[in-house]
Amino acid sequence: MLEQQKKEDPQMDPRAAALINAIRERSKEDPLVGAKLGAKEVFQRLLEGMKDSKGVHIESLLTALGALVGYACQADLRAQALAKGMPETAPFQVVGTKDGKYYFFGDPLNNILAGDQYSVWSVVGGAAQHAGAKEFPDLNEIFQYTASVLGSEQFGIPRVPENHKPGDIPLNYLKVLWPALFPTIKLFCPxxxxxxxxxSLAIxxxxxxxxxxxxxxxxxxxxxESAIPMSKVDLANS
Incomplete structure (x- = not known):
């Protein structure tokens, strides 16, 4: 596991203020400039945080980023609902399981994951294809599998070959990294x-x-395999 990083919002020092002003100015020409710059910042921070004597375990890095991008889809909808004066769970179909946990579903969430022009599937898939990927994962199967294992020990465990397993499960990366990185994310992307x-760009x-x-x-x-289940979790009560 990564060490817990400080959760406090970054101090609005002159560098941060200058960064925000620069992003505001450049966003007139490129609306995604904050996301692009923030992606590089997050990627570098994770590289440094996950490095050991052997370097960075790529499967663990991908799992952590997958968990973060999945939950970011849910967090986006929650924040939009609150901004409209609605309950933050309004955009979702909430499903409870026998173990007392709740999970979040719905078309708006699936759209951010896999439907929009800038969906996780589109942005990450574009990079995978550019890097030489020949076969994409079966997206519908992952959605169906995720729903079928809700509330079980199999939920949120990436199904990958033994020699490519990450160092920890997606939920554990998410619980540590989401609160640690969120102030930075908000700074780059209000x-x-x-x-x-x-x-997605960091991925x-x-x-x-x-x-x-x-x-x-x-x-x-x-x-x-990390993003889809982590888009469903109730992080505050995990």
């Missing part, structure tokens, strides 16, 4: 619709950087 895009960086160590097909699968 608009919540950009949060999943930022993480692009990881796929390009890791293509010598892991097949892009498998890298894409690890990301989606």
């Amino acid at each position: 608009n919540p619709t950009d949060w999943p895009i930022l993480y 692009q960086e990881a796929i390009y950087a890791g293509k010598g160590a892991i097949d892009p097909d498998l890298a894409f699968r690890i990301v989606m």
Whole structure:
């Protein structure tokens, strides 16, 4: 596991203020400039945080980023609902399981994951294809499998070959990294619709950087096997 990083919002020092002003100015020409710059920042922070004497375990990095991008889809919808004066769970169909946990479903969530032009599937898939991926994961099968194992020990465990298993499960990465990185995400992307895009672009960086160590097909699968279940979790009560 990564060490817990500080959760406090970053101090609005002159550098942060200058960064925000620069992003505001450049966003007139490129609306995604905050997401692009934030993606590079997040990628570098995770590289540094996950490095050991052998380097960075690419499967663990992809799993962590997959977990983050999946939950970012849910967080985006929650923030939009609150901004409209609605309950933050309004966009979702909430499903309870026998173990007392709740999970979040619905077309708006699936659209951010796999439907929009800037969906996780589109942005990450573009990078995987560019890196040489020949076979994409079966998206519908992952959605169906995720729903079928709700409330079980199999939920949220990426189905990948034994020699490519991550160092920890997606939920554990998410619980540590989401609160640690969220202040930075908000700094680069005040608009919540950009949060999943930022993480998707960070995954692009990881796929390009890791293509010598892991097949892009498998890298894409690890990301989606982590992202889809983590988009459903009730993080506050996990």
